[in-house]
Amino acid sequence: MADNCEKKENHVCTECAYLLGGYAAMFGAVFSYTDRATPGWPVLYIETPEGQVSHHIHPDDVRVYEGLRIPVVDDYPWDGHSNEEKYARIGRLNLRIPKMTYAKPRYGSP
Numbered sequence: 722m723a724d725n726c727e728k729k730e731n732h733v734c735t736e737c738a739y740l741l742g743g744y745a746a747m748f749g750a751v752f753s754y755t756d757r758a759t760p761g762w763p764v765l766y767i768e769t770p771e772g773q774v775s776h777h778i779h780p781d782d783v784r785v786y787e788g789l790r791i792p793v794v795d796d797y798p799w800d801g802h803s804n805e806e807k808y809a810r811i812g813r814l815n816l817r818i819p820k821m822t823y824a825k826p827r828y829g830s831p
């Protein structure tokens with residue numbers, strides 16, 4: 722697999738941040754500062770029909786999500802997925818999207 726921005730720098734690049742905005746718009750999302758190793762850096766959690774995906778977002782890129790009204794919640798539960806599992810979920814998700822009708826999952830009351 723080619724280098725990916727998250728593996729290299731432990732967060733997604735600005736371009737990927739914009740692309741993830743599409744998933745956030747489709748499926749809803751939350752920001753949560755759950756990674757104690759990166760205080761001040763939000764993790765973007767998206768509950769897709771193929772399962773949860775999460776991405777570290779550089780603080781400078783939070784602006785990318787302006788207008789999507791993504792709530793910040795405390796201690797959002799990570800389901801334990803690895804990067805490999807995340808990419809498998811995204812791969813399956815992308816195959817489903819063309820024929821998908823879906824309801825946004827519930828994230829509770831932030």
Ligand SMILES: [Zn+2]
Nearest residue numbers: 726733734737
């Ligand atoms: Zn990237």
